[in-house]
Structures are given as C-alpha cells and as structure tokens.
Amino acid sequence: MPRQIRLNAFDMNCVGHIQHGMWAHPRDRSMHYTDLDHWVSLAQTLERGLFDGLFLADILGVYDVFDGQPDASLRNAVQIPVNDPLLLVPAMAYATQNLGFGVTCNLTYEPPYTFARRMSTLDHLTKGRIGWNVVTGYLDSAARGMGLAQQPEHDSRYDVAEEYMQVVYRLWEGSWEDAAPLHDRERRLYADPARIHRVKHEGRHYKVDAIHLSEPSPQRTPVLYQAGASARGREFAAAHAECIFVNGQFRHNVRDIVADIRAQAKTCGRDPHDIKVFVGATVVVAPTDAEAQDKLAEYRAYASSEGALAHYSASVGIDFSRYGPDEPIRFVSNNAMRSNLEAITVRSRGSEWTLRKLMQMMVLGSRQAPIVGSPSHVADEMLAWMDEADVDGFNLSRTVVPECVEDFVALVVPELQSRGVMKQAYAPGTLREKLFGRAGRLPPSHPAARCRW
Ligand SMILES: Cc1cc2nc3c(=O)[nH]c(=O)nc-3n(C[C@H](O)[C@H](O)[C@H](O)COP(=O)(O)O)c2cc1C
Incomplete structure (x- = not known):
C-alpha cells in the first residue's frame, strides 16, 4: 500500500496568520475568530x-x-490581536469525534506543574485527541511582556526545554500508576494512595516536589509536535518529537533536514518512522488549472507585502525596512528562528536572497509560494513532495476562510483518495493511535516511556 498522506490544517486564534491581507477579502471570515461557531464549523x-x-x-x-x-x-493584523488557543479546544472536541488538536504552548513562560495539569485536562476532555507543539519562543517582545529584558539565548532555550520535558514526562507518566484510580463506590475508595507517586525533581532550572494533580488521561503524554530546525532544534526534535513541522521552498532543502532528523532519531534508539514530518503548504485549488489561476489572481489583490515583511522580520530577527531592494541578505547570529534565516543565507546553495526576491515570493502575503491548480495538479505536487522530500504529510495554511478548507475537502481529498494515498475513514483510538496505527502509549524507545513509575 502506498504511504498514506497526513493532513493538518494550520491555524491560529487570530485574524492574520500566514497569508497576510486575506482578512480584507470580501468572502473571508477570519475576523470571526472571537466566535466559537467559527471554530466549531471549521473543526x-x-x-x-x-x-x-x-x-x-x-x-x-x-x-x-x-x-x-x-x-x-x-x-x-499580523498575528495581533491574538487570543489563547487552548480555550478553543473543548468546544471543537465536543462537536467532533476524531479530529486531533495540536496546540502550541511556550514552555519558557509557564511552570511545568500547572502546564502538565492543563494538558491532562484537555486530554481527558478530548478523549485522547490532544497534541502539544513544544515551542520555546523566538520573540524578545514576549520576554519583555513576561518581565525579562530579552529572551534567553537560542541554544540554552533548548537546554531548558530538555529539563522541562523530563519534569512533565514524570508528572504525566510516573506519578499515577494505571491502577491508582479505583473508582470503587462500595469500598468508598476513589484512589489508592500507595499507587500514586511523588515526583521529586531538583534541576538547574526547575524544582518540583509534588504528585500530578490529574488522574491518568487516555494518552497521558500528549502527542508531541515540534518545529525547531536549527542544529540544536533538530537534536531536540529527534529525541522527543512524534510529529515535526518543517518549512521550505525547495524539496532538496527539506529532504536534507528530514534525513538528518530521521538519522538522529535512529542514533537516539528510535525508529526514524516513529516521527511524522509535515511540511508547510498553501493550496489554491479549483476544478481546472485556469480557474485556480483566476482564483489566485483574485486573492492576490488583497495580499499585504507589508504584513508579510513584518512577520518575516520578526521570525528571523532582521529589520528588513533597513535593506535596499537588491542588497544581499546576510546571516547574523541572533535569538530568533535560526533555521529560517539559514535557509536564505548560509544554506541557500549559491543563490543570493534579496528583499526584491523575497517580495516576489510573497504572492499571497507570505513567503510561501502556493501550490495552484486543478485537484490533479495539486495531488501531483503533494505526492512529489512526499517522494522527494520524504515528508509524511502537510501542514496546510489558510488563505480565504472557510472557502479554502471547503475547496480542499471537496476537490483535493477525493483526488487523493482515488489515488489510494488517503484514508477512507478514521482509524479508532486516540490521536497517537490514529497517527501511528498501533494501540497503546508511546513506544519504549521514547524518553517519556523511561519516566513510567
Ligand atoms: C510550521 C511551524 C510552526 C511554528 N509555530 C510556532 C508557534 O506557533 N509559536 C512559536 O513560538 N514558534 C513556532 N514555530 C517556531 C519554532 O518553534 C522554532 O522556534 C523555529 O522553527 C526555529 O527553530 P530553530 O531556531 O531551532 O531553527 C513554528 C515553526 C514552524 C516551522
């Protein structure tokens, strides 16, 4: 059977996410992000x-x-205003049975003890459909909001993250044994204290002496997503991530990153295919290629290159307002998204990037060149990515909502199904079980498994 494609919709609790300016399109509904109906209908x-x-x-x-x-x-409206993503999940989970929810939470600014409980709560409420995108942040403005002068140094953020993971793994996996909740009305015993263990951790960054507050949830550890692609980011991803998000314009670049992560995962004793890799993509689809090009032109009229540049400047930590149109973009070591800057400087394989070239890529208000065409053209492109870059699936960012999602579901999904690369129904079980096609918890090769009681 050919490799089955994995699909994530990429979104954010805000008006402008990746394709900036689309909110002004007359059919776009992203300004309804404060309305639960908007999210429930999307789910x-x-x-x-x-x-x-x-x-x-x-x-x-x-x-x-x-x-x-x-x-x-x-x-x-470039990711501001932005509301809390976690609070959307229970309503969407209530209205669906199978869809998974990968939610981004920045560990730099929250103690592991309270965060572990919030994730367990969501794992209970979604019946095991929650995932956590582990991020450490890349914005000094976030650090200032939290009372720091600037964010911690790039690589040291990953060191802190390593310790954080050890603490949350122990809370999720090591505190309550499976048999700890008794739920025994006759004996009036809710839980067995002998089977609930105190987590004592005293490390460089965290100190915890507590039992986990939640009883065991279906997945215990949420499905772990990660998106760091620098050398240190990949090392972290190879050790911990179950799903990885990568971005890239060119298949050969992404293939190199994916090969490196899978090789490192093997070195950590993990099966390289215990990691699902999702590449970012934007799709504009219509029944024919010509209609798709017309749709792109229509969307394009609303794209904001100022918004795209504001986003990109902060992502890579470079003020592009100071660059001349044809000045080559140079690598500087900073604390923002290192891999994104490397992609247009040291890893650009001889082709020099300038502001003018970046602006040419920003057709829909982001630096991601969209896949545009008929369902069969879109499917060809997606399958070429899977073959050539060894990715498992796609992280599809929105353009004009909800029509971009509705078009994809109506046109591309049946095309992928007819080619035998997309499921006809959901598999049973938790998000982890659905994604990896096997029952149970994280495999013994994962570091969380070593934290079981
Ligand atoms: C698809 C994708 C989604 C991301 N989402 C977020 C996010 O929601 N919040 C965040 O703080 N960082 C996010 N990041 C940034 C990553 O967590 C990470 O900081 C970035 O990829 C740079 O990592 P590096 O410095 O190791 O290269 C995302 C990155 C990618 C590729």
Whole structure:
C-alpha cells in the first residue's frame, strides 16, 4: 500500500496568520475568530475531510522588529490581536469525534506543574485527541511582556526545554500508576494512595516536589509536535518529537533536514518512522488549472507585502525596512528562528536572497509560494513532495476562510483518495493511535516511556 498522506490544517486564534491581507477579502471570515461557531464549523469541515488534525499556532509577543515597532503588524493584523488557543479546544472536541488538536504552548513562560495539569485536562476532555507543539519562543517582545529584558539565548532555550520535558514526562507518566484510580463506590475508595507517586525533581532550572494533580488521561503524554530546525532544534526534535513541522521552498532543502532528523532519531534508539514530518503548504485549488489561476489572481489583490515583511522580520530577527531592494541578505547570529534565516543565507546553495526576491515570493502575503491548480495538479505536487522530500504529510495554511478548507475537502481529498494515498475513514483510538496505527502509549524507545513509575 502506498504511504498514506497526513493532513493538518494550520491555524491560529487570530485574524492574520500566514497569508497576510486575506482578512480584507470580501468572502473571508477570519475576523470571526472571537466566535466559537467559527471554530466549531471549521473543526467539522476538517473532520468531514478526514484531516488528522488542526494545528493551532501561538505567540506571546508582538512582531515589532520591522522598522523597530509593532505598527505594520497592527495595521495588517499580523498575528495581533491574538487570543489563547487552548480555550478553543473543548468546544471543537465536543462537536467532533476524531479530529486531533495540536496546540502550541511556550514552555519558557509557564511552570511545568500547572502546564502538565492543563494538558491532562484537555486530554481527558478530548478523549485522547490532544497534541502539544513544544515551542520555546523566538520573540524578545514576549520576554519583555513576561518581565525579562530579552529572551534567553537560542541554544540554552533548548537546554531548558530538555529539563522541562523530563519534569512533565514524570508528572504525566510516573506519578499515577494505571491502577491508582479505583473508582470503587462500595469500598468508598476513589484512589489508592500507595499507587500514586511523588515526583521529586531538583534541576538547574526547575524544582518540583509534588504528585500530578490529574488522574491518568487516555494518552497521558500528549502527542508531541515540534518545529525547531536549527542544529540544536533538530537534536531536540529527534529525541522527543512524534510529529515535526518543517518549512521550505525547495524539496532538496527539506529532504536534507528530514534525513538528518530521521538519522538522529535512529542514533537516539528510535525508529526514524516513529516521527511524522509535515511540511508547510498553501493550496489554491479549483476544478481546472485556469480557474485556480483566476482564483489566485483574485486573492492576490488583497495580499499585504507589508504584513508579510513584518512577520518575516520578526521570525528571523532582521529589520528588513533597513535593506535596499537588491542588497544581499546576510546571516547574523541572533535569538530568533535560526533555521529560517539559514535557509536564505548560509544554506541557500549559491543563490543570493534579496528583499526584491523575497517580495516576489510573497504572492499571497507570505513567503510561501502556493501550490495552484486543478485537484490533479495539486495531488501531483503533494505526492512529489512526499517522494522527494520524504515528508509524511502537510501542514496546510489558510488563505480565504472557510472557502479554502471547503475547496480542499471537496476537490483535493477525493483526488487523493482515488489515488489510494488517503484514508477512507478514521482509524479508532486516540490521536497517537490514529497517527501511528498501533494501540497503546508511546513506544519504549521514547524518553517519556523511561519516566513510567
Ligand atoms: C510550521 C511551524 C510552526 C511554528 N509555530 C510556532 C508557534 O506557533 N509559536 C512559536 O513560538 N514558534 C513556532 N514555530 C517556531 C519554532 O518553534 C522554532 O522556534 C523555529 O522553527 C526555529 O527553530 P530553530 O531556531 O531551532 O531553527 C513554528 C515553526 C514552524 C516551522
């Protein structure tokens, strides 16, 4: 059987996520992000299209690197205003049965003890459909909001994350034994104290002496997502992640990153295919290639290159308002998204990037060139990515909502199914069981498994 494609919808609890300016399109509904109906309806459409998950991004700061201020981001609603992603999940989970929810939470600014409980609560409420996108942040504006002068140094954020993972694994996996909850009305025993263990941790960054507050949830540890692609980021991903998000314009670049992560996972004693890799993509589809090109032109009229530049400046930590149109973009070591900057500097394989070239890529208000065409053209492109870059699936960002999701479900999903690369129905079980096609918890090769009581 050919490899089955995995699909995540990529979204955020805000107006402008990746394709900036689309909110102004007359048919776009992203301004309804404060309305639960908007999210419930999205989740139901995704479930109709057998999407594996809805991945919700989040940031705790504002993009204020472009021109040294947040004005361009505020004018264009570039991930600001932004609401809490976790609070959307229970309503969407209530309205669906199978869709997974990957939610971004930044560990730099929250103690592991309270965070572990919040994830367990969501794992209970979703009946085992929750995932956590482990991020450490990349914005100084977030650090300032949290009372720090600037964010911690790039690689040391991953060191803190290593310790954080050890603590949350122990809370999720090591505190309550499976047999601890007795739920025994006759003997009036809710839980067996002898089977509930205190987690004592005293490390460089965290100190915990507590039992986990939640009783065991279906997955215990949520499905772990990660998106760091720098050398240190990949090392972390290879050790911990079950799903990895990568971005890239070119298949050969992404293939190198994926090969490295899978090789490192093997070195850590993991099966390299215990990691599902999702590449970011934007799709504009219509019944024919010509209609899709017309749709792209129509969307394009609303794209904001100012918004795209404000986003990109903050992502890579470079103020592009200071660059001339044809000045080559240079690598500087900073604390933002290192891999993104490397992709257009040291890893650009001889082709020099300039502001003009970046702006040419920003056709829909982001730096991601969209896949545009008929269902068969889109499916060809997606399958070429899977073959050539060894990715397992896609992280599909929105353009004009909800029509972009509805079009994809109506046109591309049946095409993928007819080619035998997409499921006809959801598999049973938790999100982890659905994704990896095997029952039970994290495999023994995963570091969380070593934290069981
Ligand atoms: C698809 C994708 C989604 C991401 N979502 C978030 C997010 O929601 N919040 C966040 O703080 N960082 C997010 N990141 C940033 C990563 O967590 C990480 O900081 C970034 O990829 C740079 O990692 P590196 O410095 O190891 O290269 C995302 C990255 C990618 C590729």
